[in-house]
Amino acid sequence: MLEIRNLHARVGDKEILKGIDLRVDAGEVHAVMGPNGSGKSTLAGVLAGRPEYVVTEGSVVYRGRNLLDLQPEERAREGIFLAFQYPVEIPGVNNLYFLKAALNAVRAHRGEPELDAIEFTALVRSKMSLLGMDQELLSRPVNDGFSGGEKKRNEIFQMAVLEPALAILDETDSGLDIDALKVVAGGVNALRSPDRAAVVVTHYQRLLNYIVPDQVHVLSDGRIVRSGGRGLALELEEKGYGWLAGAEDNEPARDSRLEARA
Amino acid sequence: MATKASAYLSMVERAQGSHAGEPAWLRDLRGSALAEFRRAGFPTTRHEDWRFTNVAPIGDTPFVEPPPAEVSPDEVARVLVPGVAGPVLVFVDGRFAGKLSTPAPPSGGVTLRPLADALLERPAVLEAHLGRYATVADRPFAALNTASFEDGAIVEVADAAVVEGAIQVVFLSTVTPAPAVSHPRVLVLLGRHSQARVVETFAGLGPTRGLTNAVSEFVLDEGAWLDHVRLQREPGSAFHVGRAQFHVGRAARVSSTALALGGLIARLDTVAVLAGEGADATLNGLYLADGVRLVDNHTDIDHAVPHGTSRQLYKGILDGRARGVFNGRVRVRPDAQKTDARQTNKTLLLSDDAxxxxxxxLEIFADDVKCTHGATVGQLSAEALFYLRARGIGEQDARAMLVRAFAADVTGRIGLDPLRADIDRRLASMLPGGRVAEVVA
Incomplete structure (x- = not known):
């Protein structure tokens, strides 16, 4: 589904990604872990087409197409979904109006008819109950005045409505309490199917208790330094990132706030 | 005297003949106004109030009086706000068009009269109010209007009357062989504890190149409530200078939204005098300009007595090489303790050249007051744009969505539902990337 080869990218003058190779097949969930500043979010942003990231070398092939040729909206219509680390507040744009425009743009691209207001409302209702979304939040402007947890929940809600082929979660678990974490995980797990895939970017192993990955990759200084199975995540939790070149000393791979709550 | 004013002066002086039959007080009023305009002439950019707005193109254009024009009811219907009950007064090139107007029902507590009728039937009321608020000293365009207005609308709302729907006053300009000038004049008197909505619409029937020089005075007696919308959507080839003057009495409340959407040069002065204790004025505005157009909003809120409240939200969207001006004056007189005044101006620049x-x-001479102001100038948020695009919404649609959201902050506050919907629909087709928004839930 996704094949990344020797990907280099920079922001401004600073090279962040220094040769990433990663292959994600349909039906798989990959976790990308690593310390702060290792390039995890940059990788997610490059895949979604964030304009300020410049790819200097390498290639990304998604479902047989050169992904880097596509505009962000074209990538979304082709089934890529980025759950933002920091979802953007957009005052004045109604949440449901926005989501309906997004869904119909995706549907139009697939040659499917646009959903009318009634069909859309029915779809929203079913996804709302799945994720325990509050109706009141949905009738407000996009993320406007939402708490951190509400914003993340809204990302997963959008993902559930848009049903992407490739979901990329950029530290969606950061700052979430255990209940919200379970909601996020439930949203991802509900989408798991043989023809979909997910890349879960996370600093902490914790989320992977709920979204069990097929593979775990450790990113450090813009490169994947280790790949392995689920056990690698647990090993990281045990040892921290301290053993990696470029990581801060003994930076934990566990979220002590969550540990305290659990 | 500025020489540029001479062509106007001779036009005004010719018009004096047709004013010969008017009562002495009105002839005096006009005479003083003419003297003031003769003294001041057209303002230049050396005048503080006109620093950024060069009206030389207005002074340089040899405007003529508009020839009589025929306008069909269909053309009027297209300008009216659909689905709004209430009387309609139509003016064509500054002249009252009785055949195109809809009178107020006799029992509704509101009386509409063209100026000529009001002079015959309500002389004392007119003398007491006309021109007493929109005074002419140092206001050359108001002086020109007062000296020249040929016709006008006089609206009286009876004490305690609640007007159903809205009173619509429509000023249409027609395409004339040579650029024409009109001086529309409106006086609205709201009786004690009365309630009314008034919509003033200025529109051109085609690519007019004339000057509309409008003055409207609104007088709110004790406890009156006025919801006012001024929709200026003349073509981008026209000149528009306007003044909306509110005199707000004790515990009276005005909410006004000025939409400046058209005009090559469009200048609007909105003035509210909070004359009675507990008076409340909300002045909101939205201004749009593209190409080489200029849109200038000057507001002036005069807190003359204690316990007044004022709110202002002015937002602008400028594209191309357009220029915008916002000057928000708030005066708090020495006696006006417990004044609460807020002002916000936000402008969105869609191009590098706008x-x-x-x-x-702020001129504050009382010490126990709350007065705040803020202004921002910015561009569309790149983060918000990327967020929308990352969900599959095309770049043009995403931009349009963000621009409309910016405008909706002002239009969303318009109280009259059909009017708000009508304006949102019109804006959707005017704003860049415009596609009609359908709002769910």
Whole structure:
């Protein structure tokens, strides 16, 4: 589904990604872990087409197409979904109006008819109950005045409505309490199917208790330094990132706030 | 005297003949106004109130009086706000068009009269109010209007009357062989504890190149409530200078939204005098300009007595090489303790060549007051744009969505539902990337 080869990218003058190779097949969930500043979010942003990231070398092939040729909206219509680390507040744009425009743009691209207001409302209702979304939040402007947890929940809600082929979660678990974490995980797990895939970017192993990955990759200084199975995540939790070149000393791979709550 | 004014002066002086039959007080009023215009002439950019707005193109254009024009009811219907009950007064090139107007029902507590009728039937009321608020000293365009207005609308709302729907006053300009000038004049008197909505619409029937020089005075007696919308959507080839003057009495409340959507040069002065204790004025505005157009909003809120409240939200969207001006003056007189005044101006620049000059002008002479102001000038948020695109919404649609959201902050506050919907629909087709928004839930 996704094949990344020797990907280099920079922001401004600073090279962040220094040769990433990663292959994600349909039906798989990959976790990308690593310390702060290792390039995890940059990788997610490059895949979604964030304009300020410049790819200097390498290639990304998604479902047989050169992904880097596509505009962000074209990538979304082709089934890529980025759950933002920091979802953007957009005052004045109604949440449901926005989501309906997004869904119909995706549907139009697939040659499917646009959903009318009634069909859309029915779809929203079913996804709302799945994720325990509050109706009141949905009738407000996009993320406007939402708490951190509400914003993340809204990302997963959008993902559930848009049903992407490739979901990329950029530290969606950061700052979430255990209940919200379970909601996020439930949203991802509900989408798991043989023809979909997910890349879960996370600093902490914790989320992977709920979204069990097929593979775990450790990113450090813009490169994947280790790949392995689920056990690698647990090993990281045990040892921290301290053993990696470029990581801060003994930076934990566990979220002590969550540990305290659990 | 500026020589540029001479062509106007001779036009005004010719018109004096047709004013010969008017009562002495009105002839005096006009005479003083003419003297003031003769003294001041057209303002130049050396005049502080006109620093950023060069009206030389207006002074240089040899405007003529408009020839009589025929306008069909269909053309009027297209300008009216659909689905709004209430009387309609139509003016064509500054002249009252009785056949195109809809009178107020006799029992509704509201009386509409063209100026000529009001002079015969309500002389004392007119003398007491006409021109007493929109005074002419140092206001050359108001002086020109007062000296020249040929016709006008006089609206009286009876004490305690609640007007159903809205009173619509429509000023249409027609395409004339040579650029024409009109001086529309409106006086609205709201009786004690009365309630009314008034919609003033200025529109051109085609690519007019004339000057509309309008003055409207609104007088709110004790406890009156006025919801006012001024929709200026003349073509981008026209000149528009306007003044909306509110005199707000004790515990009276005005909410006004000024939509400046058209005009090559469009200048609007909105003035509210909070004359009675507990008076409340909300002045909101939205201004749009593209190409080489210029749109200038000057507001002036005069807190003359204690316990007044004022709120202002002015937002602008400028594209191309357009220029915007916002000058928000708030005066708090020495007696006006417990004044609560807020002012916000936000301008969105859609191109590198568009520019805005924004200036708060707070003159506070009382010590126990709350007065705040803020101004921002910015571009569309790149983060918000990427967020929308990352969900599959095309770049043009995403931009349009963000621009409309910016405008909706002002239009969303319009109280009259059909009017708000009508304006949102019109804006959707005017704003860049415009596609009609359908709002769910």
């Amino acid at each position: 520019q805005v000059n924004t200036k708060p002008q």
